[in-house]
Amino acid sequence: MSCSYADGLSNYENKGVLGSPEKFDSEEKVESKCNLLIEWIKNSKHIVVHTGAGISTAAGIPDFRGPNGVWTLEKQGKKPNISISFNEAIPTKTHMALKHLIEKNYVHYIISQNIDGLHLRSGIPRNCIAELHGNMFTSQCNVCESQFVRTEATSTVGKKSLNEDCKRSAVLRGRSCRGKLHDTILDWEDSLPEFDLEMSDYHSSLADLNICLGTTLQIVPSGNLPLRCKKYGGKVVVVNLQPTKHDKKADLIINTYVDAVLAKIMKKLGLEIPEYHQTIDPTKNRELIEWNISKKDVIDMKARYEKIVKDYKKRKSEEKLIKSQHKIPKNEDWMKKNEIGKKGLIFKAEKPEDEDDDDNEFIE
Ligand SMILES: [Zn+2]
Numbered sequence: 001m002s003c004s005y006a007d008g009l010s011n012y013e014n015k016g017v018l019g020s021p022e023k024f025d026s027e028e029k030v031e032s033k034c035n036l037l038i039e040w041i042k043n044s045k046h047i048v049v050h051t052g053a054g055i056s057t058a059a060g061i062p063d064f065r066g067p068n069g070v071w072t073l074e075k076q077g078k079k080p081n082i083s084i085s086f087n088e089a090i091p092t093k094t095h096m097a098l099k100h101l102i103e104k105n106y107v108h109y110i111i112s113q114n115i116d117g118l119h120l121r122s123g124i125p126r127n128c129i130a131e132l133h134g135n136m137f138t139s140q141c142n143v144c145e146s147q148f149v150r151t152e153a154t155s156t157v158g159k160k161s162l163n164e165d166c167k168r169s170a171v172l173r174g175r176s177c178r179g180k181l182h183d184t185i186l187d188w189e190d191s192l193p194e195f196d197l198e199m200s201d202y203h204s205s206l207a208d209l210n211i212c213l214g215t216t217l218q219i220v221p222s223g224n225l226p227l228r229c230k231k232y233g234g235k236v237v238v239v240n241l242q243p244t245k246h247d248k249k250a251d252l253i254i255n256t257y258v259d260a261v262l263a264k265i266m267k268k269l270g271l272e273i274p275e276y277h278q279t280i281d282p283t284k285n286r287e288l289i290e291w292n293i294s295k296k297d298v299i300d301m302k303a304r305y306e307k308i309v310k311d312y313k314k315r316k317s318e319e320k321l322i323k324s325q326h327k328i329p330k331n332e333d334w335m336k337k338n339e340i341g342k343k344g345l346i347f348k349a350e351k352p353e354d355e356d357d358d359d360n361e362f363i364e
Contacts, residue, residue: 005086005115005136005185006070008157012188016218018065019072022241023255033254034264037211037237040252041106041265044209044235049098050226051112051119054214054240055258058092060084061116065216066242086136086153090276091122094213097262097273102128104271109203113215113222115157115185120149120291123280127297130196130203132222134159134184137283138291141166143179149282149289158187170288192221195293202305204228211237213258217244232312 025033041047053063062080063069073080091099099122101107110129112119117137119129131138136153139162140146146168154162162181169176186192200222204210210226217223217238223245226236235251238244239261247253254261266273278284282291 005157006064006074008185010158010187015071015075016065017216017245018069018075019067020065020216020242022067023243024241025255030254030256030260031264033252034261034268036252037254037261038265038268040209040235040237041269044207046203046207047107047209047211048109048111048203048207048226048229049101049107050204050210050212050215050217050222051094051098051110051114052213052215052217053114055092055094056089056114056116056118057214058094058257058259059089059116059118061086061089063214065218086116089116089118091118093259093273094262095119095122096276097266097271098122099124100266100271100274104269106269108207109199111200111204111222111225113219117153117283121281121283122276123282126291126293130193130200130293131184132192132196132200133186134193135291136183136185138184139164139181140184141168141177141179142182144168144177146171146177147184147291148181149285149291151283151286154183154185156183157185159183159185159190167288171290195295195298197221198298199293199301200225201228202301205232205305206301206308208234209237210234211239212244212250213239213261215240215244216242217246232308 053061053069054066057063057066060083062082064071066072068080070080095118098107098110098119102110102124108128110119110124112129112131113133115131115134115136117135119131120135120137137150138147139150139154140148142161144166146166148167156162159182162183164181166177166179166181168179184193204225205228207229210229212226215223217226227246227249230236230249236246236249237252237254238247238250239254239256239258241255241257244250263273282289
């Protein structure tokens with residue numbers, strides 16, 4: 001199948017803002033913004049990267065809403081000129097840099113809307129990635145729900161049957177499953193994969209830095225996930241050529257190519273971007289490989305997430321208490337509470353001199 005997988009999806013009207021002009025920061029601006037980003041990366045404990053179609057355009061795969069995107073052209077009655085198939089495309093500099101940043105413990109999780117399988121093919125382990133919209137190089141059993149890596153992109157989209165038996169018996173070397181394998185690509189309004197979404201939610205909330213690469217953040221719920229960390233004090237960074245839905249809430253926006261930003265980050269961290277090679281690509285491995293998120297990982301992440309929610313609530317209630325203790329009464333109330341006021345010896349109620357004074361008399 002060529003990269004125009006969009007042909008296999010149902011018709012859908014609301015595809016968001018299409019074809020917005022691309023913007024480019026000056027070289028100097030990119031440099032200074034990247035310096036700030038590096039500082040944040042070095043000072044963050046949990047970094048999550050959210051990726052969209054913009055990180056795969058350098059591999060020859062068209063995006064959706066760019067000036068030459070699939071949906072932008074569709075609206076003009078045109079089709080993208082694609083010269084590459086999913087099987088031929090290879091991971092870009094950004095994919096390979098992200099894989100290395102995970103190995104070096106700078107990046108802790110990737111949340112991707114991409115179905116091209118290039119993260120998988122860069123060698124990223126399953127416990128470090130959520131694929132919210134599916135993956136052309138995986139299939140899933142309709143009975144046991146196990147996912148398997150494929151050696152070729154699926155021929156269907158929209159979770160259709162591939163007419164292949166579940167491979168679970170081969171993996172477990174035990175009882176066989178009677179299920180059939182299906183592709184994992186979501187059609188419009190399909191439910192997102194449960195564990196992938198749950199892990200994305202926890203990681204995005206826990207992150208003190210959510211970095212969005214090559215996405216206009218228009219698809220929900222994927223596009224809203226990076227904002228989860230704001231409540232808990234985390235930062236959001238956007239690297240994209242077009243404006244995104246959440247630019248106003250971003251702490252830093254870099255308008256340039258993602259590959260250029262990743263190249264600068266790697267250089268400043270003293271790291272090389274590894275070359276793609278078939279030996280690291282699970283789709284080139286003849287052995288059967290499962291591609292499942294472990295339930296234990298979900299439970300562990302849930303516990304970490306619940307702790308930050310608990311800490312947040314505790315902090316908020318403490319702040320509320322302190323605020324109420326320091327609340328300055330309205331003039332009238334203060335007058336009533338003061339003998340002097342009653343005696344009419346003063347004509348205005350002055351605020352207490354020290355607002356940090358723990359005088360409970362002023363609690364309303
Ligand atoms: Zn099965």
